[in-house]
Amino acid sequence: MFFLFSREEGLYICMLKKFLKNCILGRMGLYSFLMLFFGIALYVLSRIYFCVLQESFPPAILTPLISLIVITSFLFVTDIIVLRNLVITKEEIRVNPIAGKSVSVGMTAYNDEECIGRAVADFVKEPVVSKVTVVDNNSSDSTGAEAAAAGAVVALEKKQGYGYACMRALEEASKSGDIIVLVEGDETFSAGDLRKLLPYLENCDMVIGTRTTRELNSPDSQMDWLMVLGNILVAKLMQIRFWGIRFTDMGCTYRVMRKDAYEKIKSKLTVGKIHFLPHMLIQALKSELKVIEVPITFRKRAGKSKGVGNKKLTAIVVGIRMILLILFS
Structure with a gap:
């Protein structure tokens, strides 16, 4: 008894x-x-x-x-x-070497014919990268053709929206890589930053970039005082929600993750619009994935911004959507 x-x-x-x-x-x-x-x-x-x-x-x-x-x-x-x-059970430090793992890049693009070729070439020439897939989200220009000419495989995502493009990019990259890289095709991100992001995957499941480090931002990038402050404030709400993990940026697309980690969350990714990134992070943390944030370089966007860019009202609306996700997801 x-x-x-x-x-x-x-x-x-x-x-x-x-x-x-x-x-x-x-x-x-x-x-x-x-x-x-x-x-x-x-x-x-x-x-x-x-x-x-x-x-x-x-x-x-x-x-x-x-x-x-x-x-x-x-x-x-x-x-x-x-x-x-x-x-919460405290875990021992994880050491899972990534030597010999294939790295596949998923790159989102929408009407980026002006810069997609250079963005693809930057990642294609990186020694660790085995494949670059550009997800063309219904571009009306020659984005797809320029990407293919630069050495990328091109996949067409018919569902319109930043989140849908990101989900397709993750899925395409997971088909050929043990390690998945998600970036945008507007030349804001540097392939060279993979050399500082990838080593952290030995100790975690996903590494996300942060654009809020002033010393690593070009003076003419979109990260002005409002964008930096807004991202930090929203990130700190996420940090309180999942206490113990440091965040300073909720809107950075650049991230790398293990394929097995992606498999754990891909069925939970549902947000197709511009506030996809915090949604992905929330699902990762709720699935108990280990996530680390690392400062990256951030350059001026080439061509016309199709997202937030320097549009203050759009930035505020997206910020509110992110906050609602953090509060109620």
């Missing part, structure tokens, strides 16, 4: 841990952090308001605000300290 009771107790504990991990962990920390921020901001603004009026702070306002700050602080600390130590 004691043995049976112990087994049942252990089963209930495992079920509870699974529930906490899948439904509570991260979400509680993120939501409580946002409410804590809101409470502190409201408290400060109220203090300033009544100070200007030279009136005392009404208890009817003070008490709820203090209660909100105390409760959300408690929930936030509970999430990042108590629950994470309770349900």
